[in-house]
Amino acid sequence: MAKMSVDDKLGVDRFLTDEGNPHILIDETYNDEKQINRVVMACPAGLYTYEDGKVSFNYEGCLECGTCRVLSSGKLIKSWSYPRGSKGIEFHQG
Numbered sequence: 485m486a487k488m489s490v491d492d493k494l495g496v497d498r499f500l501t502d503e504g505n506p507h508i509l510i511d512e513t514y515n516d517e518k519q520i521n522r523v524v525m526a527c528p529a530g531l532y533t534y535e536d537g538k539v540s541f542n543y544e545g546c547l548e549c550g551t552c553r554v555l556s557s558g559k560l561i562k563s564w565s566y567p568r569g570s571k572g573i574e575f576h577q578g
């Protein structure tokens with residue numbers, strides 16, 4: 485069996501988006517560039533962007549790893565929880 489790349493493995497996962505109910509909320513006014521860039525670079529799904537002094541986030545595609553929560557030390561991330569019910573990611577390759 486051929487070894488799968490990370491992108492290949494993520495490609496077989498399934499995401500059930502909880503439309504309109506983001507499980508992670510960020511403070512879009514937070515402006516510590518160094519802290520924001522730590523989160524932007526660390527998110528394995530690349531869900532954070534920081535452009536022209538503005539941070540933005542899309543919760544769809546979240547791997548629920550908790551990295552952003554730990555790195556933000558309660559500053560950029562206003563609230564973090566797992567998606568409700570059966571929503572969120574469904575892993576298929578470990």
Ligand code: SF4
Pocket residue numbers: 508526527528529530531545546547548549550551552553
């Ligand atoms: S929990 Fe992980 S995958 Fe989800 S937004 Fe945070 S760092 Fe990215």
